[in-house]
Amino acid sequence: MSTVTPKIEFRGLSHRFELGAGDFAALDDVDLSIAEGEFVTVVGPSGCGKSTLMNAAAGLLTPTGGEVLVDGAAVHGPSPQRGVIFQQYALFPWMSVRKNVEFGLKIAGVGQAERRAKAQHFIDLVGLTDFADALPRTLSGGMKQRCAIARAYAVDPTVLLMDEPFGALDALTRVQLQDRLLDTWSRDRRTVMFITHDVDEAVYLANRVIVMAARPGRVHQVIDVGLPYPRSEEIRLSPEFAELRRQVWHAVYHQPTTLEGSP
Known part of the structure; x- marks a missing residue:
């Protein structure tokens, strides 16, 4: 039986940043696959490595361990396809x-x-x-x-990598751009990896929400979003949305605290 090659695949991805007194593990052994045409959001507490993960996929950062593949080929530097x-x-x-x-x-x-x-x-x-x-x-x-x-x-590009693109905008403009982005995505179904710190945004946009854990950064939980497209204000106010939001919120903000080097 044939298997479908993921559009984006992170294999054992790790990255350490050198600091004055040592180094810091931003990512540790991350395994994650994103399918062709999927809209995935990545959310997590500060320091969980969300932006490091995206920069590795963009080819803007060379990981210290593991690899990123796009269409089955290893990423070595930026590409107009991303x-x-x-x-x-x-x-x-x-x-x-x-x-x-x-x-x-x-x-x-x-x-x-x-x-x-x-x-x-x-x-x-x-x-x-x-x-x-x-x-x-x-x-x-x-x-x-x-x-x-x-x-x-x-x-x-066949892949869009978006790092908190609406984070600095006012609430109304943010919601409007979320809807415009989804409208654009629905027409061409490009693969999107969208980094955010906003739980509502993560649920509203995505097919799947990837919840990261910090210190070191790793995948904590993957939550499927079964809400239909097109998304709307009615969906945003629905009990189903509220339950998904609760799940993601709990996964982000009620993680056990694990500091690197602690028992």
Whole structure:
């Protein structure tokens, strides 16, 4: 019987950061598989290695142990097939929204007419049509993040890696961008790994919630989210959502305390 290769696979992933008086285990022997087209959220207490896990998948960090595979191939450095979106927008301040979204396409050698058409498609998709020629300094935080999402999508990655992309936004804008992200994801079903510290966000977006434990960072619990898509305010207010939220909250904030080096 044939087996399906995971889109993203972490095999025995470990990473230690060197500190002045020694080193610190950010991740310890993490095994995790993410399927093609799956939307997975990763949540956990401070210091559990969420961002380290994502940076390893992005190829921005070389783990000290284990490996990350995408489509069965080991990750060695960044790739345009893995779009990365951070909490900080990292837009070029001197470029318009359009030029920011076109940038990756230009680097890839896409011709002017094609990259303009592609950029416009994703600018429209994230709702920035009227601001295509605006500079980042004139945009709100939510609009800047939408621009960053459009730029990541424009280079047509098969995987989106998102590190608390809505963490700095106000509550209303955050909810609006969650819905817009899910609407975009429902159209193309790219594989998404989304890091968050917000339990409600983790449940609302995901097929599965990966709960991490800290010191050292490891997978503590995996919780399946059986809520139907498209997600809505009605689902957010449902008893089923409340029960899943309770499960995730308990898994995150009622873990036994395990400090590295303690018995």
